Amino acid sequence: MAYFPLFLLFLLLGLSLSPVISTNSEGNALHALRRRLSDPTNVLQSWDPTLVNPCTWFHVTCDSDNHVIRLDLGNSNISGTLGPEIGDLQYLQYLELYRNGLSGKIPTELGNLKNLVSMDLYENKFEGKIPKSFAKLESLRFLRMNNNKLTGSIPRELTSLSKLKIFDVSNNDLCGTIPVDGPFATFSMESYINNRLSGPELQGLVPYDFGC
Numbered sequence: 001m002a003y004f005p006l007f008l009l010f011l012l013l014g015l016s017l018s019p020v021i022s023t024n025s026e027g028n029a030l031h032a033l034r035r036r037l038s039d040p041t042n043v044l045q046s047w048d049p050t051l052v053n054p055c056t057w058f059h060v061t062c063d064s065d066n067h068v069i070r071l072d073l074g075n076s077n078i079s080g081t082l083g084p085e086i087g088d089l090q091y092l093q094y095l096e097l098y099r100n101g102l103s104g105k106i107p108t109e110l111g112n113l114k115n116l117v118s119m120d121l122y123e124n125k126f127e128g129k130i131p132k133s134f135a136k137l138e139s140l141r142f143l144r145m146n147n148n149k150l151t152g153s154i155p156r157e158l159t160s161l162s163k164l165k166i167f168d169v170s171n172n173d174l175c176g177t178i179p180v181d182g183p184f185a186t187f188s189m190e191s192y193i194n195n196r197l198s199g200p201e202l203q204g205l206v207p208y209d210f211g212c
């Protein structure tokens, strides 16, 4: 019986310390991202995981509360894959990864980045499907995934992205029909060229994965 209060004390200590341990979750997410990448020209050299937060790292921008709002790694000679950790950058507004050698699947967890305004993944080697989870990105205005190796159809769920202004999936291996609802009413055919897509669907008469 005498041990019980001591056990309780340790439990309470543990609970009070845990928020301190997790404060740098965004730095941890970026460091996990780095571990998956090959970086032959040392673009990520300043990414020192021992610092209290990642706000002084090159290519990372924080807001006044030290939350990461931009990741600018376009044209950076990086290759490798993205992992689920990228979904922990919950304050991110700009994800710029264009013109690199990134490959593998686009993580579903990117759909957790509710504040994202711009996602530029174009001119890489991404494969697999466009995640349906992107439909959760309610702030998204720019979504460019052109010049990759994406397959499958354009998820109908994306028609709910009411703020979407620019959408480019040209030069991939997509199939099925092109959506016409929501923001898709405004995109030109340039957004879709060089795929295996068939023309705009006839208001629900044609199954959208027809030909996939």
Ligand SMILES: *[C@@H]1O[C@H](CO)[C@@H](O)[C@H](O)[C@H]1NC(C)=O
Binding pocket: 041, 043, 075, 076, 077
């Ligand atoms: C990418 O690699 C090329 C060729 O090695 C080099 O000239 C260029 O500076 C590199 N870019 C960056 C951002 O390091």
